[in-house]
Amino acid sequence: MSFINTLPYISNPIEEFSGYKYVSWEKDIYPKFKGGTKLKELQFFAEILKKLNLRSILDLGVGGGLDLAGILQVLKKDKYQINSAEANEVDDEFIRQAKFLFKNKKIDIPIHKANWIDLPNADPEYTHLFDFAFLTGNSLTYIGGGTRDYTKKAQQSVVSKFAKLIKKNGYLFIDSRNYDYIRSLMNLHKEDVFEKFTFDHTVYYHGFQQKILLFPAYISETVVVLHYYDKSRKIWSKLDLYPIYQKDMLDILSVDFEVENIYHDFKKDNPKKSLFIQYLAKRK
Numbered sequence: 001m002s003f004i005n006t007l008p009y010i011s012n013p014i015e016e017f018s019g020y021k022y023v024s025w026e027k028d029i030y031p032k033f034k035g036g037t038k039l040k041e042l043q044f045f046a047e048i049l050k051k052l053n054l055r056s057i058l059d060l061g062v063g064g065g066l067d068l069a070g071i072l073q074v075l076k077k078d079k080y081q082i083n084s085a086e087a088n089e090v091d092d093e094f095i096r097q098a099k100f101l102f103k104n105k106k107i108d109i110p111i112h113k114a115n116w117i118d119l120p121n122a123d124p125e126y127t128h129l130f131d132f133a134f135l136t137g138n139s140l141t142y143i144g145g146g147t148r149d150y151t152k153k154a155q156q157s158v159v160s161k162f163a164k165l166i167k168k169n170g171y172l173f174i175d176s177r178n179y180d181y182i183r184s185l186m187n188l189h190k191e192d193v194f195e196k197f198t199f200d201h202t203v204y205y206h207g208f209q210q211k212i213l214l215f216p217a218y219i220s221e222t223v224v225v226l227h228y229y230d231k232s233r234k235i236w237s238k239l240d241l242y243p244i245y246q247k248d249m250l251d252i253l254s255v256d257f258e259v260e261n262i263y264h265d266f267k268k269d270n271p272k273k274s275l276f277i278q279y280l281a282k283r284k
Contacts, residue, residue, distance in 0.1 A: 014190070014215065017229050017236055025237040026093040029228045033214075034064060035207030042070040044266050045134070045173070046078060048280065052171060054131035055083045060162060061139040062087035062111065065098030067204070069105055084130075087111045088122065116143070119161040126165060133166050134173040137204045138276070141176055141224075144242025148222055151242045156252040163256035166283045172257055175278040178264070179224065179243035184272075186219045193219075196273075203265050203275045246277055257281035 023029065049057070049071075059068040065087070072085055087109055089095050095111055102109050114122035143158050144151030159174070166172060185193045194215055202208045211230065217238065218225035224243055229236045244252070246262075253259055259281045264274040 014217075014227070014229075017227075020229065020234050020236040023235045023237050024093070025228065025239060026091055028235060029212060029230065029237045030094075031064065031097070032230060033205050033207045033212040033228060034066060035202075035205065035211060037066050037070040038202075038206060039074075041204070041266060042067070042074045045071045046074040046080070048171075048173070049075065049082075049132060050078070050080050052132075054171060055081065056128070056130045056132065057082060057085045058130040058133040058165060059085075059087045060116070060133050060135040061137070062089045062098050063094050063137065065101040065109070067136060068109065069101055069107055072107060072109075073105075084128070085109050086126075086130075088114055088116075088119070090115050116158045116161055120164045129167045129170070130165055131167055131170045132173070133162060133170070135162070136173070136175050136278075138175065138177045138241065140174060141179075141241040141244055142239075144222075146222070151222065152244075152248050152252065155242070155244060155248075156255060159252050160256055163283060168283055170283045171260075172253075172281050172283065173278065174249075174253070174281070175276045176244040176249060177224075177241075178274045178277050179245050180277075181273055182216055182219060182224055183221070183243070183245070185216065190215075190217075199273075199275055201265065201275075249277070249279060253279060253281045257283055 062068055068085065068087055072082065075082055087098065089098065089111055090113060095113065098111060110124065112122035112124060112126060120126050140155055140158065143155050162172060185196055197216060208214055213229040213231065215227045216224055217227040224241045225238055226241060227236060227238045250259060259279055261280040263278040264270055265276055
C-alpha cells in the first residue's frame with residue numbers, strides 16, 4: 001500500500017497574512033513552534049515508565065529530539081535506569097536537528113532512518129524489541145489520502161508496523177489532535193474558527209499562540225489543513241493532515257493492542273475542547 005497526498009494546494013485564506021513568504025515547516029517553523037518542553041509533560045512519561053517498569057524506549061518520530069532527551073534527563077535525575085533509548089525518523093532535517101541536540105547534551109541515542117511503512121526495516125537496523133514506544137505531536141495523521149476508509153486502513157497498517165518493534169505486553173503511547181472537536185468547527189466562519197481554536201494552554205508545541213499562530217484553514221471529514229504563521233518574521237507554512245477520530249483510533253489500536261488509558265492533554269477527564277487525545281495501549 002502506498003500513501004500519497006491527494007490534496008490540491010490550498011491558498012492562504014487569511015488576508016492579514018497574504019504577503020507572507022511560504023517556507024519549510026520542518027526547518028523554518030517547527031523549532032520556534034516547538035518552543036522547548038514542559039517539565040510536567042516529561043514527568044508524565046517518566047511516571048508511566050517507572051510505574052510499569054519499562055526499561056527500553058523507542059521514539060517513533062523523534063523530530064528535533066527534545067521530548068526524548070527531556071524524558072531521559074528526568075529519569076536520570078530520578079535514578080531510574082534505562083537499558084536502551086533509540087529513535088526513528090525519516091526526515092533529514094529532523095535527523096540533523098536531533099543529532100545536534102543529542103551531541104550537545106552528550107546523550108547517546110541511535111537514530112534509525114526509516115519510513116514507517118518500511119518498518120521494522122531501517123538504517124541502521126533494529127536489533128531488539130522495546131518495552132515502550134511512543135509517537136506524539138499528531139504525527140500519525142500525516143498518513144492517509146482519499147476516502148475515510150482508505151485513510152483508516154493506511155493508518156492501521158502503520159500502527160501494525162509499530163507493533164512489530166514492541167515486546168508482547170509492552171506499551172505504545174500515541175496521540176492525535178482532537179479531530180472530533182476540529183470537525184465541530186467545520187461550517188463556521190473563518191473568524192469564528194480562529195477564535196474557537198484559541199486555547200489557554202499548550203501541549204507539546206509551546207510556541208503555539210505565543211510565537212506561532214495556528215489556524216485550521218480547511219476542515220473536512222477527510223482532510224484538515226493547518227496553517228502556521230510567524231508574525232515576527234512574516235513567514236508561513238502548512239500541513240495537510242488526515243484526521244483520526246477517537247472511534248477510529250480505538251479501532252486502529254485494537255488490532256494489535258489493548259487500550260488501557262485515554263488522556264486529554266495529559267489528563268483523564270474528557271472535555272469536548274482539548275488540543276490532543278492520547279492513548280496508552282498494551283501490546284497483545
